[in-house]
Amino acid sequence: MLAATLVIFLISVVSEGALTWGSLGRALSGLTAVGVIVLSRLGTRATTSELETTGRGVRARRIPWEQVSDLRADQPNRWAEVVEAHLVDGSTVPLAGVPPADLPRLQELRQRATPG
Numbered sequence: 001m002l003a004a005t006l007v008i009f010l011i012s013v014v015s016e017g018a019l020t021w022g023s024l025g026r027a028l029s030g031l032t033a034v035g036v037i038v039l040s041r042l043g044t045r046a047t048t049s050e051l052e053t054t055g056r057g058v059r060a061r062r063i064p065w066e067q068v069s070d071l072r073a074d075q076p077n078r079w080a081e082v083v084e085a086h087l088v089d090g091s092t093v094p095l096a097g098v099p100p101a102d103l104p105r106l107q108e109l110r111q112r113a114t115p116g
Helices: 002-016 021-040 100-113
Strands: 043-046 050-055 059-064 068-073 083-087 092-095
Touching: 043 100, 050 092, 068 100, 083 100
Parallel strands: none
Antiparallel strands: 043 050, 050 059, 068 083, 083 092
């Protein structure tokens, strides 16, 4: 993101021949646009076969329900901020965009997806 902003800034400076408020504004606009694109990709999607979570806007990770051992909030109280999937291999994956209030619905979906 920083590299893209720097390139936009340098192109603006070179095209105008000097450092101006306009070139700085275009660079900041470019940075804002890239940030919006990255943040818009954050989230978690749950289906009957898997969880798909995208963190930091980079790439999606698909986790079959069979690999999930537990779903819980990072803090077991009403001030929890992050819902996490605890996997069979012992690792933990934060579920971006899932508020703790949605945890019961997510657990219900998991139970329906993995009979037994």
